[in-house]
Amino acid sequence: MSPLPAQCGWRLLGFSLFLGSFCFVLESAELGNNATDALNILLIIVDDLRPSLGCYGDKLVRSPNIDQLASHSILFQNAFAQQAVCAPSRVSFLTGRRPDTTRLYDFNSYWRVHSGNFSTIPQYFKENGYMTMSVGKVFHPGISSNHSDDSPYSWSFPPYHPSTEKYENTKTCRGQDGKLHANLLCPVDVADVPEGTLPDKQSTEEAIRLLEKMKTSASPFFLAVGYHKPHIPFRYPKEFQKLYPLENITLAPDPQVPDGLPPVAYNPWMDIREREDVQALNISVPYGPIPVDFQRKIRQSYFASVSYLDTQVGHLLSALDDLHLANNTIIAFTSDHGWALGEHGEWAKYSNFDVTTHVPLMFYVPGKTAPLPGVGEKLFPYQDPFDPTSELMDPGRHIVDLVELVSLFATLAGLAGLQVPPRCPIPSFHVELCREGQNLQKHFQLHDLEEDPHFLGNPRESIAYSQYPRPSDSPQWNSDKPSLKDIKIMGYSIRTIDYRYTVWVGFNPAEFLANFSDIHAGELYFVDSDPLQDHNVYNDSQHGGLSHSLKP
Numbered sequence: 260m261s262p263l264p265a266q267c268g269w270r271l272l273g274f275s276l277f278l279g280s281f282c283f284v285l286e287s288a289e290l291g292n293n294a295t296d297a298l299n300i301l302l303i304i305v306d307d308l309r310p311s312l313g314c315y316g317d318k319l320v321r322s323p324n325i326d327q328l329a330s331h332s333i334l335f336q337n338a339f340a341q342q343a344v345c346a347p348s349r350v351s352f353l354t355g356r357r358p359d360t361t362r363l364y365d366f367n368s369y370w371r372v373h374s375g376n377f378s379t380i381p382q383y384f385k386e387n388g389y390m391t392m393s394v395g396k397v398f399h400p401g402i403s404s405n406h407s408d409d410s411p412y413s414w415s416f417p418p419y420h421p422s423t424e425k426y427e428n429t430k431t432c433r434g435q436d437g438k439l440h441a442n443l444l445c446p447v448d449v450a451d452v453p454e455g456t457l458p459d460k461q462s463t464e465e466a467i468r469l470l471e472k473m474k475t476s477a478s479p480f481f482l483a484v485g486y487h488k489p490h491i492p493f494r495y496p497k498e499f500q501k502l503y504p505l506e507n508i509t510l511a512p513d514p515q516v517p518d519g520l521p522p523v524a525y526n527p528w529m530d531i532r533e534r535e536d537v538q539a540l541n542i543s544v545p546y547g548p549i550p551v552d553f554q555r556k557i558r559q560s561y562f563a564s565v566s567y568l569d570t571q572v573g574h575l576l577s578a579l580d581d582l583h584l585a586n587n588t589i590i591a592f593t594s595d596h597g598w599a600l601g602e603h604g605e606w607a608k609y610s611n612f613d614v615t616t617h618v619p620l621m622f623y624v625p626g627k628t629a630p631l632p633g634v635g636e637k638l639f640p641y642q643d644p645f646d647p648t649s650e651l652m653d654p655g656r657h658i659v660d661l662v663e664l665v666s667l668f669a670t671l672a673g674l675a676g677l678q679v680p681p682r683c684p685i686p687s688f689h690v691e692l693c694r695e696g697q698n699l700q701k702h703f704q705l706h707d708l709e710e711d712p713h714f715l716g717n718p719r720e721s722i723a724y725s726q727y728p729r730p731s732d733s734p735q736w737n738s739d740k741p742s743l744k745d746i747k748i749m750g751y752s753i754r755t756i757d758y759r760y761t762v763w764v765g766f767n768p769a770e771f772l773a774n775f776s777d778i779h780a781g782e783l784y785f786v787d788s789d790p791l792q793d794h795n796v797y798n799d800s801q802h803g804g805l806s807h808s809l810k811p
């Protein structure tokens with residue numbers, strides 16, 4: 260095994276120790292904001308959505324409403340989550356701290372008592388005079404948000420959860436035998452399911468109800484809407500399947516487990532195996548494969564779920580427009596992490612690959628990323644994904660710089676004109692309000708929008724960090740989601756514009772200490788020659804070229 264070169268070792272060590280010193284600071288908080296002209300915030304968080312969207316260049320997926328949002332937004336083409344699993348990612352970006360600071364790598368602790376009493380994005384807006392509201396899955400439910408979505412700290416009143424959430428994992432999928440099953444693939448007739456509706460439809464309706472109330476509110480609002488789809492099971496209105504005839508669905512371009520993949524990097528996607536339709540396939544653990552017909556069906560259902568989600572976003576934004584709130588509401592759209600659709604033979608999140616860490620991220624800022632809508636003019640008319648004549652959307656402005664989801668806190672504060680919380684000291688466990696991410700507003704001001712509306716930016720030297728824990732060197736039953744006490748190895752991963760570099764090192768979960776002298780495996784993939792990350796050149800590489808790119 261190659262020794263870790265000194266330069267990289269120092270930098271990787273820097274990951275846990277010196278993060279604060281990495282990135283240059285450029286705040287442009289417009290102070291002196293006041294309640295009468297404060298901008299509202301609508302934060303849309305999607306569950307397990309990789310950037311399989313028209314606005315990210317996907318040619319197959321129909322997402323006209325999200326594409327329309329992108330056409331009026333600044334879109335980050337290279338945004339990455341800090342850990343590819345729900346609770347750790349959400350706690351990380353909602354507190355603006357990395358998993359090594361929240362110390363949440365699993366689902367089993369509440370940061371306020373486990374690591375530090377860290378402020379959250381909604382809490383900060385609440386303390387600054389905003390009415391803060393949560394609809395659907397914003398915080399991960401359970402102990403990781405104290406069974407209350409971090410209420411009362413983060414929200415002005417109790418969060419809303421759709422009543423039909425409880426059916427997601429129950430037997431509501433009609434099988435070929437005519438009976439109901441708890442399947443992975445679950446296209447439904449909405450009239451036929453319990454309560455005659457689905458969680459994301461209910462969330463959209465509740466969010467619109469809240470927007471209507473807010474129209475006459477004296478204080479600005481911060482509304483977070485967390486959509487459930489395309490998270491498994493793929494339970495969606497069955498008509499969306501028609502958008503994706505099976506014969507048009509391709510397999511992942513790299514459906515094999517790569518030869519040079521260290522076993523510790525592989526995750527055995529145990530959760531889909533628990534679904535009745537997958538169980539029936541008797542797929543070998545841990546590597547599979549899944550029969551190709553079924554691979555196509557999974558991809559079909561994921562894409563159909565994305566189009567269904569897109570219609571919910573469409574209804575929500577169209578209502579925002581109808582309520583004349585599109586001219587004073589910032590919209591941020593993102594996802595907690597991606598999902599592998601057969602790439603590297605994997606069908607889940609739970610890894611450090613781009614397919615699971617790469618997320619959509621875009622910001623609409625009224626009058627800044629798009630002209631203010633005129634009287635009677637709509638920026639977000641509902642787009643029907645079934646309408647084949649629907650126009651291709653203007654792509655909007657794309658930024659290729661690498662950015663991190665942990666920067667959401669500083670960016671939203673900055674965009675709203677609030678004081679951007681100070682950069683965290685090291686360590687910062689005792690500091691309630693600070694942030695480890697950057698204010699991404701500096702990317703907004705790169706170029707004059709009027710001069711060149713489609714300017715693609717210059718890739719700057721920037722780095723996105725992700726990490727993933729493992730209980731063992733080889734895939735086993737709990738490799739996807741090890742509990743804290745079972746973590747023995749941590750995969751620390753760096754993505755630059757040129758490469759992804761990951762080292763899997765010994766980790767002591769009692770002390771939260773990574774041992775960078777104890778390297779279990781390494782991965783190195785170059786973006787230009789190996790964009791899908793199938794050819795691990797860690798062993799071959801002298802790592803000589805890396806040190807330059809790793810400089811901040």
Ligand SMILES: *[C@@H]1O[C@H](CO)[C@@H](O)[C@H](O)[C@H]1NC(C)=O
Nearest residue numbers: 290291292293294295296297
């Ligand atoms: C708040 O904004 C309004 C409208 O722009 C302005 O008239 C008022 O003077 C501002 N108040 C403060 C305290 O800045």
Ligand SMILES: *[C@@H]1O[C@H](CO)[C@@H](O)[C@H](O)[C@H]1NC(C)=O
Nearest residue numbers: 371375376377378382412691
């Ligand atoms: C944690 O922060 C909340 C919100 O600011 C505050 O109400 C609470 O008292 C703090 N708890 C502790 C133990 O400091």
Ligand SMILES: *[C@@H]1O[C@H](CO)[C@@H](O)[C@H](O)[C@H]1NC(C)=O
Nearest residue numbers: 369371372405406407410411
């Ligand atoms: C978590 O919730 C419990 C039960 O509601 C409450 O007693 C406790 O104070 C909460 N923890 C914190 C840190 O607020």
Ligand SMILES: *[C@@H]1O[C@H](CO)[C@@H](O)[C@H](O)[C@H]1NC(C)=O
Nearest residue numbers: 319501502503504506507508
């Ligand atoms: C499926 O593929 C065919 C051939 O490329 C194409 O003509 C058709 O429009 C596609 N159907 C859909 C729904 O995308």
Ligand SMILES: *[C@@H]1O[C@H](CO)[C@@H](O)[C@H](O)[C@H]1NC(C)=O
Nearest residue numbers: 260261518519520795796798
């Ligand atoms: C890299 O080297 C290690 C240790 O010799 C070996 O176990 C592993 O299979 C090698 N990986 C590749 C991709 O050659």
Ligand SMILES: *[C@@H]1O[C@H](CO)[C@@H](O)[C@H](O)[C@H]1NC(C)=O
Nearest residue numbers: 538539540541542543544547
């Ligand atoms: C499942 O697969 C295993 C080995 O791959 C085989 O031994 C077993 O008979 C299969 N079971 C069924 C029900 O097909």
Ligand SMILES: *[C@@H]1O[C@H](CO)[C@@H](O)[C@H](O)[C@H]1NC(C)=O
Nearest residue numbers: 583584586587631633634635
């Ligand atoms: C937004 O539009 C509404 C309706 O056209 C108008 O009353 C309001 O003043 C506008 N607000 C801003 C900030 O432009």
Ligand SMILES: *[C@@H]1O[C@H](CO)[C@@H](O)[C@H](O)[C@H]1NC(C)=O
Nearest residue numbers: 765767772774775776777778
């Ligand atoms: C770190 O790992 C090295 C190599 O395995 C080992 O010699 C050393 O004792 C470890 N350090 C700690 C603090 O565990």
